[in-house]
Amino acid sequence: MTEGTAFGRIAIIGVGLIGGSLARAVRRNGRRTQIIGYGRNHLNLQRAVELGVIDRFETRLQDAVVDADLVVIAVPVGATAAVLRELAPHLGGETIVTDVGSTKASVVNDARAQLGAAFSRFVPGHPIAGNERAGIEATSAELFEGRSVLLTPVAETNPAAVAQVRALWESTGAQVLEMTPEYHDCVLAATSHLPHVLAYALVEALSRTQSGEEIFKYSAGGFRDFTRIASSDPVMWRDICLANRTQLLTALDGYRAVLDELSMLIRSGEGEKLIELFRHAKTVRDRNIGKNQK
Amino acid sequence: MTEGTAFGRIAIIGVGLIGGSLARAVRRNGRRTQIIGYGRNHLNLQRAVELGVIDRFETRLQDAVVDADLVVIAVPVGATAAVLRELAPHLGGETIVTDVGSTKASVVNDARAQLGAAFSRFVPGHPIAGNERAGIEATSAELFEGRSVLLTPVAETNPAAVAQVRALWESTGAQVLEMTPEYHDCVLAATSHLPHVLAYALVEALSRTQSGEEIFKYSAGGFRDFTRIASSDPVMWRDICLANRTQLLTALDGYRAVLDELSMLIRSGEGEKLIELFRHAKTVRDRNIGKNQK
Numbered sequence: 001m002t003e004g005t006a007f008g009r010i011a012i013i014g015v016g017l018i019g020g021s022l023a024r025a026v027r028r029n030g031r032r033t034q035i036i037g038y039g040r041n042h043l044n045l046q047r048a049v050e051l052g053v054i055d056r057f058e059t060r061l062q063d064a065v066v067d068a069d070l071v072v073i074a075v076p077v078g079a080t081a082a083v084l085r086e087l088a089p090h091l092g093g094e095t096i097v098t099d100v101g102s103t104k105a106s107v108v109n110d111a112r113a114q115l116g117a118a119f120s121r122f123v124p125g126h127p128i129a130g131n132e133r134a135g136i137e138a139t140s141a142e143l144f145e146g147r148s149v150l151l152t153p154v155a156e157t158n159p160a161a162v163a164q165v166r167a168l169w170e171s172t173g174a175q176v177l178e179m180t181p182e183y184h185d186c187v188l189a190a191t192s193h194l195p196h197v198l199a200y201a202l203v204e205a206l207s208r209t210q211s212g213e214e215i216f217k218y219s220a221g222g223f224r225d226f227t228r229i230a231s232s233d234p235v236m237w238r239d240i241c242l243a244n245r246t247q248l249l250t251a252l253d254g255y256r257a258v259l260d261e262l263s264m265l266i267r268s269g270e271g272e273k274l275i276e277l278f279r280h281a282k283t284v285r286d287r288n289i290g291k292n293q294k
Numbered sequence: 295m296t297e298g299t300a301f302g303r304i305a306i307i308g309v310g311l312i313g314g315s316l317a318r319a320v321r322r323n324g325r326r327t328q329i330i331g332y333g334r335n336h337l338n339l340q341r342a343v344e345l346g347v348i349d350r351f352e353t354r355l356q357d358a359v360v361d362a363d364l365v366v367i368a369v370p371v372g373a374t375a376a377v378l379r380e381l382a383p384h385l386g387g388e389t390i391v392t393d394v395g396s397t398k399a400s401v402v403n404d405a406r407a408q409l410g411a412a413f414s415r416f417v418p419g420h421p422i423a424g425n426e427r428a429g430i431e432a433t434s435a436e437l438f439e440g441r442s443v444l445l446t447p448v449a450e451t452n453p454a455a456v457a458q459v460r461a462l463w464e465s466t467g468a469q470v471l472e473m474t475p476e477y478h479d480c481v482l483a484a485t486s487h488l489p490h491v492l493a494y495a496l497v498e499a500l501s502r503t504q505s506g507e508e509i510f511k512y513s514a515g516g517f518r519d520f521t522r523i524a525s526s527d528p529v530m531w532r533d534i535c536l537a538n539r540t541q542l543l544t545a546l547d548g549y550r551a552v553l554d555e556l557s558m559l560i561r562s563g564e565g566e567k568l569i570e571l572f573r574h575a576k577t578v579r580d581r582n583i584g585k586n587q588k
Binding site for chain 2: 018078128129130131147148150186187188190191192194195196198199200201202203204205206207208209211213215216217218219220221222223224225226227228229230231232234235237238241242245248249251252254255256257258259262263266267268269271274275277278279280281282284285286288289
């Protein structure tokens with residue numbers, strides 16, 4: 001048993017920002033854990049070996065997962081079902097599988113459909129970390145420090161497997177919380193998926209104005225901050241929007257209702273009600289996000 | 295004539311983040327310029343004197359502007375008309391007046407109505423700087439370095455007055471651009487006023503969900519960045535929304551059209567079109583905002 005994790009061999013499927021950062025954090029804590037990478041981009045995998053993020057990589061998924069104690073699936077959620085289908089026949093009888101996908105009900109459904117008996121050893125997970133950057137160069141062993149990792153086990157999930165995945169994440173400095181896949185998808189739809197859609201929509205809307213891209217010349221820090229997440233990976237976010245479609249549409253409807261209300265207040269010049277709404281939002285943000293968490 | 299500015303005495307009406315930072319920048323450059331503050335909050339003005347931001351303050355507006363070579367109006371745009379009305383009778387025959395308001399057509403209308411013959415010496419201005427913080431403690435002599443200051447003179451505006459205000463802003467390290475009040479209000483509606491409304495709306499929408507404020511526990515860096523501007527001053531933003539109502543509603547309508555389109559694509563599961571829109575927005579942002587401008 002190595003320091004920080006009980007896993008002797010970990011296969012990371014998808015060595016991007018999250019997969020690569022987890023690998024770095026594990027290696028920082030327990031040098032005897034062997035980390036095997038798998039992915040579609042061999043140049044990226046070679047770079048990951050050069051940087052010391054992974055020990056080696058495999059070019060066939062089955063070679064990566066055979067003999068692994070833990071398989072971490074760190075691919076866009078739209079690719080998760082295909083990866084699970086391909087690796088299922090090659091999983092060892094004790095191998096634990098986890099993922100880092102941004103939606104959980106869809107992933108749980110995929111895993112239940114693809115893993116058969118091994119589904120009890122599948123621990124759905126989601127580290128709330130990462131940013132608009134992507135790729136191996138952006139990875140960091142500190143990415144998860146002080147962040148939350150949400151695990152969403154279901155009735156069939158083996159509690160011992162959950163405990164081992166929890167210990168792995170805690171060794172990275174993260175705080176682990178457990179909840180249902182449905183609650184996860186509801187809160188993440190509102191706090192993450194919706195803001196991404198809103199940011200993409202803002203940049204798109206501005207690019208369609210008469211001034212075209214000239215307009216961005218006059219943007220300031222607030223605009224840069226607001227739209228930063230619109231520089232996120234389009235494929236990843238397409239997958240998330242579709243995988244969590246129902247909850248996202250509910251959040252989007254709630255948002256559009258507030259926007260309609262604001263639009264009406266502005267149109268009719270109801271200054272007092274506008275102040276009231278702005279003040280309430282500011283109070284809620286200042287209380288919950290905190291001025292120190294910039 | 296002092297270094298950096300030709301003004302021997304400047305009156306700053308409203309010693310907040312912008313007014314106070316301009317005072318600091320002027321004092322850094324030209325020690326012989328005398329800076330008089332005026333505002334409603336005497337404790338704030340006393341603090342500004344203690345911090346060396348202003349030389350002294352007056353408790354009557356007329357005493358602050360009399361003998362001033364330049365009057366800088368740095369109050370919320372909703373208060374500009376009243377300030378202009380009160381100071382107009384006390385302006386010297388050569389005194390230049392400028393402002394820093396976030397909307398320009400409304401301010402030009404107010405100035406035309408209140409200043410009479412002195413309107414030719416009114417130079418409408420807007421430094422694109424500032425953040426969600428407020429008050430004298432947040433002021434900085436460097437706030438305008440590398441930022442844009444937009445001046446929106448009209449047909450009646452004296453070019454010599456424009457040149458002097460331009461020189462003042464350039465001495466703070468800002469880049470000065472000139473445009474019409476209408477173009478200013480159109481681009482700022484899209485790049486600044488709209489994002490503020492969207493950010494307030496997001497925090498408000500989340501606070502209305504079933505999970506209530508519990509939901510903010512699961513927010514990450516993207517959400518914090520996205521909603522930072524929802525911590526801005528509610529009165530200032532109420533004023534801006536109403537003063538630039540027409541342009542803001544146009545921008546808001548354009549935004550809602552994109553949001554409706556996105557909502558439809560998500561609902562009908564049109565993955566390819568979603569990717570296409572996200573990719574276009576990402577490309578536009580990366581090209582125009584720049585990865586280095588984080």
